[in-house]
Amino acid sequence: MAMTLDIAAPEYRRDLGDGLVARWSTADDTEKIAQTAGQVFRGKDSDPFNERTANAVRVYMSGRVPVMGPGDYAIVEDHTKEGNPVVAGICLMRMEWYYEDILFKMGRPEIVFSDPGYRNRGLIRTLFEFVHARSAAEGRLLDAITGIYYFYRQFGYEYALDLDSSKGVYLTASPKAKEGDAELYTLRPATQADLPQMKEIYQQRDRSLHTVTTHIGDSYMKFMLEDWSDHPARPQFGTTMMIVDKQGQAQGWLSLPITRGGKSLNVWSMYTRPHLNLQAMLQSLLHALQTYGQQMPTQKPDTEAFSEIKFYLGQQHPVYTALGNLAAITDPGYAWYIRIADLPRFIRHIAPALEKRLLNSPVEGFTGELKLDFYRGGIRMAFREGRLETVEDWRSTVLNNCSDGGFPPLVFFQALLGYRSLDELRRNYPDAWVNNEVLFTTLFPVRPSWAIWL
Known part of the structure; x- marks a missing residue:
């Protein structure tokens, strides 16, 4: 040490x-x-x-x-x-x-x-x-990197978390604003005075939709609102816009680029108050975003013409549901490289989430062990009446092998973080297996994540 x-x-x-x-x-x-x-x-x-x-x-x-x-x-x-x-x-x-x-x-x-x-x-x-x-x-407890193909596998990293998945709308399909009708919602630049409302709206988000999400702390929110427009790197860090209703009340906020490098305007994050008609909000937002995109400076003179609006909100998001058939563009994105140097320590830290998954499941109150062989090592988890009591490094033996499952080195990260289902892993890796499928899929269900980079 x-x-x-x-x-x-x-x-x-x-x-x-x-x-x-x-x-x-x-x-x-x-x-x-x-x-x-x-x-x-x-x-x-x-x-x-x-x-x-x-x-x-x-x-x-x-x-x-x-x-x-x-x-x-x-x-x-x-x-x-x-x-x-x-x-x-x-x-x-x-x-x-x-x-x-x-x-x-x-x-x-x-x-x-x-x-x-x-x-x-x-x-x-x-x-x-x-x-x-x-x-x-x-x-x-974890290291993650957004990097070039394959390279970081050499240093103990494995692709194990969704990155930059998006859905988008073609401008030709976007509903047109009716002349004379007032918009239900508009966009305006956020200022330091908006910080309390931004924090309030952010804290109201529903984290139950995702396995892994990014925490945006107070210091970073303040940085997002700083006035440093004269700095040459300012366009690379985007801008924050408030979503306001007809009464001028803030109902959400989103992050947008300042310059356009391709044919799409990319919405990098979006948070709204709960219990709103999101579909009605998006009709106005699409109009406002189209206007914003048409006025954006481009990074190069030969940049493609503006033709689409993309929402980078992960694999699943209520915005996509509200857009319905308008969201005709689907981009599966890339993936975060993940490294977890001390896996027992990480699992002990997230134990309350695993124990919660056992509640009201077919294996509620599980007592027993789950020993996973990673072929160069492994891990042993011991439960008593649904509580995770022990997590430790473990290694199987050739004779009298008592493993409850096996995964190639680092591949288990994909299940741990909800990135891939057990069925997907077994299709991709013939040496991935478990004995108790119900227990494993209860503890490690496939679920989307929305881990944005700051």
Whole structure:
């Protein structure tokens, strides 16, 4: 444990040989990190410097965004070159998620880069040691990353949570506003004065619809409403709009981009008060969003014409139900990479949710064990009268094997987080199985999640 805390400490440094040094960043490293990230985040050598990525680094390193500060980049610098350039980096962002009603801290490694001239030396693996150590030292139970295909599987991650699923409406199919009719709802920019109402509306959301959701804390809401329109990176962080009724009362809020990079206007989050006619609200909102989209500046001169509105609200959401057949666009999205370094600890933390699932089920009051073999390890859960009393690492034996189920390493995360059903896992992995299907599917039902990134 002492080693973990040492790596997490701001002053920790590691000599990697050949003049390369791994350490934690300071504010003075901001521009070096931004320059290398902007060069690396390009599709082709002929592409221009990625100013959007560089600006994002500058904002995150400034401490303006509550999820991280100037000391949260793990970097490698080359001391054999003038100026000690940064050649690789990973930042650690901090968020909180809910597992149903249970809040937990998670870490989000992001903006991962390495200079092409320094690849295949294990630099990123070393930096993940730093980031994972700091995440663990801060008591974060899970790490998640939105990253390129396959790459992060090398570092203990598995695709296990829905990311950016959406449904959308073609503008040609959107109902037209009737001339002379007053809209039931309109949009206006949110201000600091709206913060109490935003918090109230957010706290009224129904978390029972999802397994995992993102917690938006007070500090991040304040950041969402800050006036920093003159900053070059401002368009990358979107804007917040209030949904107001004809009497001017706030009935909800949503997050929108400031610039458009494609043919769609993307609604990144949306929260409304309960007991409203959502279908009637959406008729007015579609009109307001269409007007907003038509006035948006585009990121490039050759950006496609505005033709659709997409709601990035997860796989299932009441908005989709209210839109009905209008929601003709379906995008399954991508997935979060998930890492749970201490699985027993995570399961102990969410035990109340598992115990609640047993209530009023065919296995209510279950007493017994559930031993799952992960082939390189496993886990044992012991229940007494519906209460989870023991969760511990466990390993099966070849002789007298007493496993109650088995999954390839990390695949169990998909069931734990409701991402895939037992039937789906068995179809995809011939070595996924359980003896007591009723117990397993009661404890780990497939359910949508809506974990947005901040």
